[in-house]
Structure formats: C-alpha cells, structure tokens
Amino acid sequence: MNNEITGAEIVLKSLAEQGVEVVFGYPGGAVLPIYDTLFKQNSIKHVLVRQEGGAIHAAEGYARSTGKTGVVLVTSGPGATNVVTGLTDAMMDSVPIVCITGQVPQHLIGSDAFQECDTTGITRPCTKHNYLVKDVNKLSSVFHEAFTIAQNGRPGPVLIDIPKDVQFASGTYEEKNKIIIPSHRLFEPSPDFEKNKIEEAVELISKAKKPIFYIGGGCINSGPTASKLVREFINMVGSPVTMTLMGLGVVGSSDKYSLGMLGMHGMYEANMAMHECDVMINIGARFDDRVTGRLDAFSPNSKKIHIDIDESNINKTINVDVPIIGDVKQVVEKMISIWKDKKYKIDIDSLKLWWDKINKWKEVDCLNYNNEGKQIKPQYAVQRLYELTKNTKTFITTEVGQHQMWAAQFYKFEEPNRWLTSGGLGTMGYGFPAAIGAQIGHPDALVVDIAGDASILMNIQEMSTAVQYRLPVKIFILNNEYMGMVRQWQELLHGGRYSESYTDSLPDFVKLAESYKAVGLRAKTTDELDDVITQMIETKNTVIADIWVTKEENCFPMIQSGSAHNEMMLSKDQKQDKKSAEKGKILV
Amino acid sequence: MNKSVYATPDEVSETKRHILTVLVDNEPGVLARVIGMFSGRGYNIDSLNVAEVSNDENISRITIVTHGTSEVVSQIEKQLLRIVPVHSVTNLDQEGSSVEAEVALVYIYISDTNKKKVYQLCDFYRARKIENENNTTIFEIAGASERVNRFIKEINEITKVEIVRSGPVAISSIQKNEEE
Numbered sequence: 119m120n121n122e123i124t125g126a127e128i129v130l131k132s133l134a135e136q137g138v139e140v141v142f143g144y145p146g147g148a149v150l151p152i153y154d155t156l157f158k159q160n161s162i163k164h165v166l167v168r169q170e171g172g173a174i175h176a177a178e179g180y181a182r183s184t185g186k187t188g189v190v191l192v193t194s195g196p197g198a199t200n201v202v203t204g205l206t207d208a209m210m211d212s213v214p215i216v217c218i219t220g221q222v223p224q225h226l227i228g229s230d231a232f233q234e235c236d237t238t239g240i241t242r243p244c245t246k247h248n249y250l251v252k253d254v255n256k257l258s259s260v261f262h263e264a265f266t267i268a269q270n271g272r273p274g275p276v277l278i279d280i281p282k283d284v285q286f287a288s289g290t291y292e293e294k295n296k297i298i299i300p301s302h303r304l305f306e307p308s309p310d311f312e313k314n315k316i317e318e319a320v321e322l323i324s325k326a327k328k329p330i331f332y333i334g335g336g337c338i339n340s341g342p343t344a345s346k347l348v349r350e351f352i353n354m355v356g357s358p359v360t361m362t363l364m365g366l367g368v369v370g371s372s373d374k375y376s377l378g379m380l381g382m383h384g385m386y387e388a389n390m391a392m393h394e395c396d397v398m399i400n401i402g403a404r405f406d407d408r409v410t411g412r413l414d415a416f417s418p419n420s421k422k423i424h425i426d427i428d429e430s431n432i433n434k435t436i437n438v439d440v441p442i443i444g445d446v447k448q449v450v451e452k453m454i455s456i457w458k459d460k461k462y463k464i465d466i467d468s469l470k471l472w473w474d475k476i477n478k479w480k481e482v483d484c485l486n487y488n489n490e491g492k493q494i495k496p497q498y499a500v501q502r503l504y505e506l507t508k509n510t511k512t513f514i515t516t517e518v519g520q521h522q523m524w525a526a527q528f529y530k531f532e533e534p535n536r537w538l539t540s541g542g543l544g545t546m547g548y549g550f551p552a553a554i555g556a557q558i559g560h561p562d563a564l565v566v567d568i569a570g571d572a573s574i575l576m577n578i579q580e581m582s583t584a585v586q587y588r589l590p591v592k593i594f595i596l597n598n599e600y601m602g603m604v605r606q607w608q609e610l611l612h613g614g615r616y617s618e619s620y621t622d623s624l625p626d627f628v629k630l631a632e633s634y635k636a637v638g639l640r641a642k643t644t645d646e647l648d649d650v651i652t653q654m655i656e657t658k659n660t661v662i663a664d665i666w667v668t669k670e671e672n673c674f675p676m677i678q679s680g681s682a683h684n685e686m687m688l689s690k691d692q693k694q695d696k697k698s699a700e701k702g703k704i705l706v
Numbered sequence: 707m708n709k710s711v712y713a714t715p716d717e718v719s720e721t722k723r724h725i726l727t728v729l730v731d732n733e734p735g736v737l738a739r740v741i742g743m744f745s746g747r748g749y750n751i752d753s754l755n756v757a758e759v760s761n762d763e764n765i766s767r768i769t770i771v772t773h774g775t776s777e778v779v780s781q782i783e784k785q786l787l788r789i790v791p792v793h794s795v796t797n798l799d800q801e802g803s804s805v806e807a808e809v810a811l812v813y814i815y816i817s818d819t820n821k822k823k824v825y826q827l828c829d830f831y832r833a834r835k836i837e838n839e840n841n842t843t844i845f846e847i848a849g850a851s852e853r854v855n856r857f858i859k860e861i862n863e864i865t866k867v868e869i870v871r872s873g874p875v876a877i878s879s880i881q882k883n884e885e886e
Contacts (some may be wrong), residue, residue: 242742243742246737430784433780468708
C-alpha cells in the first residue's frame with residue numbers, strides 16, 4: 119500500500135501532530151531506526167543528554183515551566199532503567215511526560231537478549247499507564263492516547279515501549295482526531311458533577327470565622343487561569359492563604375493574604391493558622407506527610423473542604439467534610455459565581471480577630487537567622503539571589519535538601535510555573551537537568567538551579583549538555599561540604615554522629631565549570647556575594663557559582679517528624695519532647 | 707458525621723471480608739496492574755479470579771476477595787479506578803445483595819474401608835464424581851465458600867485428599883432492567 123510508512127516514521131509523525139517541539143533523549147541499539155528518522159527531519163529538535171536520568175528530569179523541567187508535555191526518547195535495557203527515577207518523580211509530582219523506550223525485537227523478547235529488560239513490568243507502578251506496542255498499525259493510536267492520558271485529569275508519565283522490529287515494520291498512520299478513546303480510560307467530570315458539593319463548600323466558607331486556604335500543585339497543573347481564579351476568590355473572601363512546596367507561586371509571595379509555605383519547614387504563622395482554623399479550603403493539595411505532621415493532631419477543630427481531581431486523594435490520610443472531585447479551574451470558577459450570586463460576605467469582625475491572631479504569630483519572625491560575621495549564611499545567599507533577580511523573568515529549580523527548603527523560604531515567587539522542585543519523591547539531581555529543560559522552553563529567561571554540593575554531583579555530567587546547546591543555565595551551589603539535611607537530622611535525632619554525611623574530595627567547582635568550557639565563579643565571604651551573583655546573571659554562558667556557606671547551619675523552623683503543626687521548632691535550642699522525638703525517629 | 711458521599715465514618719470500622727468485582731479491558735498486563743496495585747500499596751488479596759466475560763467487547767471480570775476496614779476498602783476501590791483499563795469497580799458488600807459461588811476439585815484417596823463413608827458424604831454435599839480415563843475418584847463441588855469449607859473439613863476427617871479451589875466469583879443479585 120502506498121500510504122504505509124515505517125514504525126519509526128509513525129513515531130515522529132505522531133510527535134509532530136501532537137505539537138512536540140523538543141525531545142530529550144539518548145540513542146542506543148534498540149532505538150536506532152527512530153534516531154535515523156529523526157536525522158531526516160527538521161521539525162522536532164532533539165536534546166542529547168549525557169545520561170538518561172538527565173533526559174527525563176529535563177523533560178520534567180520543560181513540562182512544568184511551559185505547561186506542555188515533556189517527551190523522552192531512550193533505548194532499551196539500561197536506557198529504560200535509568201529513567202525509572204524520573205518516571206517515579208513525575209508520577210509523584212503529576213508531571214505530564216511521554217517516554218519512548220526502544221525494546222529488543224519481538225522474537226527476542228523473553229530470551230534475556232542484550233540490553234533487554236521487562237520495561238513495561240518495571241515501570242508499571244511508576245507510570246500512569248504504559249504500552250508495549252506489538253503491532254505497527256496500532257502505534258499512532260497508542261501515541262495519541264498516551265499524550266491524552268499524560269495530560270488528562272491528574273497528569274502523569276506514560277511510557278511507550280517499541281520493539282525494534284515494529285520500528286522497521288510498515289503500517290498506516292492514523293490522525294489524532296480519528297482516534298476515539300473510551301471514556302473509562304480518561305477522567306471526564308461532567309460540568310454539573312459536584313454542583314451541590316460546591317454550593318455546600320461556598321456556604322461553609324461564608325460562615326467561617328477563621329478560614330484558611332491551603333493551596334497545592336493541582337492549581338498549577340490546572341493552568342495559569344486557575345491561579346488567577348484562586349487569587350480572585352481569596353481576595354473576595356479576604357482569607358489568609360498558605361501554599362505547599364508544589365503550590366508556591368499560585369498566590370504571589372507579596373500578596374497581602376499570603377502566609378507563605380506551610381509544612382515541615384513552612385512558616386510558623388502558616389502552620390499555626392492551619393492548626394487553629396475553623397474552615398480549611400484545600401485546593402489541589404493532597405495532605406502530604408510533609409504538610410500534615412502528626413495526623414491525629416492535624417487541624418483538630420476545622421471543617422475541611424478538599425478540591426482534588428484524583429478521587430483517591432479524598433480521605434486517604436485526612437478525612438474531609440466536603441470533598442469535591444474536579445479540575446481546580448472549573449470548580450473555583452463555579453465557587454466564585456456562587457459567592458457572587460448569593461452575595462455572600464464573611465463576618466468582618468471575626469475575620470479581623472483572626473488576622474490579629476495571625477499577625478501576632480508573624481511577630482515570631484520564624485525565618486530569622488543570625489547573619490553576623492563574614493561567612494555567608496545560606497539563607498542570606500538566597501535572599502541576595504532573590505533581590506538581584508526579582509526584576510528579571512526568572513525560573514528557579516532546586517535539588518533536594520536544605521538548600522531546597524531555604525530556596526522555598528527565602529525566594530519569593532510571584533507567579534506560577536516559575537518554581538521547579540522535586541516535591542513528592544525528593545530526587546537529588548533533579549534541579550540541574552530540570553533547569554536545562556526549563557531553559558530550552560524559555561530561551562530568553564534566567565534559569566537558576568539552586569543546588570547543594572552533594573545534589574549537584576548526582577547529575578553533574580549534564581554540564582556537557584548545557585554547554586553543547588549554549589544554555590545559559592546558572593548553577594548556584596550553597597556549598598557546605600555536607601549533605602546538609604542528612605547532617606541536620608543526624609544532629610537533631612542521632613546524637614550528632616555525622617555518619618557518611620560529610621563529602622570529602624569535592625571537586626573544585628570553578629575548575630570543573632572551566633573544564634566544560636563554562637564559567638566558574640566563587641564567593642567565600644559576604645562582601646564577594648553580590649558581585650558573584652551579578653556576574654553570574656550577566657554571563658551569557660553556563661555558570662557554576664560556588665557559594666561557600668556556613669557549614670553547620672540548620673534549616674528552621676521545623677516540625678520534627680511525629681510532631682504537630684503547633685509544635686514547631688524555631689531553633690536548635692528548642693528541643694522536641696523526648697517521647698515524640700523517639701516516635702518521630704522511625705518516620706522519614 | 708458529615709453527609710458527604712465520600713465521607714468515611716469518624717471511628718475506624720472493623721476489618722471485614724469484601725468482594726470486589728472489577729471490569730477491565732482485556733489487554734496485556736491488566737492483571738499485573740491490578741495485583742501490582744494491591745502489593746505495592748500493602749493491601750490484601752485473599753482470592754482472585756479472572757475470566758473474559760464478553761466476546762465482543764473484549765472485557766474481563768476480575769473478582770477479588772479482600773479484607774480490610776471500610777476506609778481501606780474504599781481506598782482500594784479508588785486506587786483501582788485510577789488504573790487506565792479499569793471500567794468499573796463494584797463492592798458487592800455495599801451493593802446489598804449478591805450471590806457467590808466457587809468450584810473445588812477434590813482428589814480423594816479411597817480404600818475399601820472408607821469408600822462407603824466417602825460416597826455418603828459426597829452424596830450429602832452433592833459433590834459430583836468426574837469421569838476420567840484413569841477412573842480415579844475426583845469429585846467436583848460447587849457453591850458458597852462456606853459449604854465447600856465444610857465439605858473439605860469433613861472429607862479430611864475421613865481420608866487423605868488433594869484439593870484445588872477456584873476462589874469465589876460473585877454477582878450482584880439486585881433486580882436490573884434488561885436495557886441496562
């Protein structure tokens with residue numbers, strides 16, 4: 119038949135029809151036909167990473183900063199197993215990813231062939247869905263369904279495993295609009311699905327005396343309009359709002375209603391307000407353990423409203439009073455119109471008392487730290503980075519650990535999609551490749567990976583990628599020569615026995631940058647800091663800024679594991695009571 | 707207690723046996739997805755049964771017997787619904803009324819001394835002898851799990867046996883219209 123094309127061509131045609139502009143990948147034996155087809159076309163750009171793990175985090179950074187689906191292309195066996203961490207990360211943080219893996223030809227499957235592994239078996243629990251495509255004629259419909267599933271409902275990673283013989287075989291291509299996906303395979307809320315619940319929720323909010331909005335990453339996944347609507351609704355109610363790590367930016371940091379982040383290293387006032395509120399409005403958050411602290415003491419006297427697109431999040435850890443299943447944008451839109459129609463107004467006097475109380479908590483000044491001396495405090499470094507970049511369109515990514523929490527606490531986000539961090543899985547090594555992805559998606563923006571000295575080494579090989587594609591990504595290392603968060607827990611919970619948390623033989627990061635033909639900068643004292651940051655921003659090249667910070671600084675405030683929201687530790691002199699400390703030790 | 711449809715009781719309920727019936731697309735890996743969810747999230751499977759039930763639509767029915775509190779079982783139902791090829795999940799205990807049955811095949815070691823007793827018992831339980839080329843005494847018993855349990859317990863007291871059981875399958879017995 120004339121209109122038949124090869125499987126590899128179908129792959130590229132599907133990607134093009136899905137509007138894919140860039141693919142992050144690494145070639146290998148089982149994907150050679152696809153790479154050959156890639157070579158013959160110009161519409162899709164390929165970014166060659168240096169390890170497959172970098173490809174998937176780059177795709178995540180691209181997806182979260184642009185709102186589009188990230189695409190990954192890797193080979194069979196080790197190519198596939200190297201993306202498992204990133205798939206799990208995308209699963210936990212609801213990032214839309216389509217990952218294409220090569221597979222050995224079908225007649226070799228099950229024979230322990232070279233670079234064979236059971237990719238669909240390995241990735242089943244860490245993908246939203248996956249496919250092993252055995253029939254070339256089904257390839258295009260699988261691709262179109264995969265893209266829809268990755269974006270639909272609660273987004274997530276979808277993997278397509280394609281045996282090499284299928285890539286070579288000839289088959290017919292079907293266009294996107296010809297594919298009918300059965301409704302049970304998707305999440306499709308009907309417009310009036312939760313009407314009564316929404317009315318009940320809005321009425322509950324109108325009667326609240328001590329309300330608080332608890333905002334999560336679902337608001338960001340619902341698109342920029344959702345964030346606008348959430349801000350609008352909060353303004354109408356006049357209620358305080360706190361955000362999870364994943365929700366930072368939904369409401370601007372400078373917004374008068376914002377109490378900042380909540381949770382384990384969140385703001386004292388945010389956690390206290392969560393503890394004492396009478397109505398909690400959870401929009402797109404999932405009562406994660408980093409947020410709730412001890413469950414039996416979590417916000418004991420509140421009525422809880424929970425808006426989530428994933429029904430399995432309802433009553434999973436915290437029982438709620440008014441659950442609403444749906445997309446944030448649609449639900450909040452309806453809430454606003456009900457609020458207007460019914461002319462609801464919250465009781466001003468009680469709200470004032472509530473704000474008075476909150477303002478008292480704010481006086482604790484929980485982020486206060488001792489900034490004396492010439493040594494750079496990590497908090498101060500982030501503060502200066504913020505001050506010197508706040509007027510530029512800036513994307514911040516992070517690795518995982520203390521620096522991540524300091525970034526969340528001290529960098530002020532005013533818009534959604536500007537903050538990319540590994541929240542659910544806590545993947546060290548996420549930030550640098552994610553920054554590469556974000557820079558690809560936003561070539562003219564400033565992209566800074568706030569990193570730790572330990573985390574950055576987990577994907578340092580991607581320096582080569584950043585330089586190859588002339589990506590002016592900035593790596594801002596808060597270098598304390600420790601795995602800081604591990605050290606902090608060892609100090610607080612394990613008698614200061616710093617077992618294996620000190621990193622000996624760190625590279626000279628300046629020379630390391632130079633060896634990749636990038637730029638290396640270093641600040642050792644506070645008076646060097648601003649110059650280094652300014653120089654970093656102005657350099658049109660990949661930069662590593664090695665910021666030497668005080669070595670044994672702890673990240674406070676902190677709710678220790680096993681403690682409740684109202685039992686925050688503000689400094690290390692304030693010890694947790696022994697019993698809950700022992701209980702908390704077994705938790706993570 | 708709140709009135710919400712998704713609400714769970716304030717107090718933790720007791721652990722109970724539940725039969726879930728799950729309709730799925732009959733595609734490769736679907737069973738692995740379902741049982742993987744159970745093991746991955748630490749839920750129990752007491753028995754499991756899968757078979758294709760429609761030739762035209764390519765749908766299989768998975769019957770899972772599990773046990774847990776109603777909170778846990780409700781979470782299991784929601785997690786099952788997240789799996790892409792899953793059409794529907796029904797908790798037959800919450801449906802109100804259902805009918806369940808299972809099949810057991812029992813190889814009975816028979817001798818002159820126990821022969822009479824064995825046949826009497828099988829007769830009592832309406833266990834049917836299955837004809838086979840070697841003429842060995844293999845009986846088939848079908849019915850509710852409890853009845854099968856009782857039969858096995860009693861036959862075990864008489865002689866040595868070898869048993870294979872299908873695990874229960876179940877169906878809602880609520881009156882339905884034909885159009886549905």
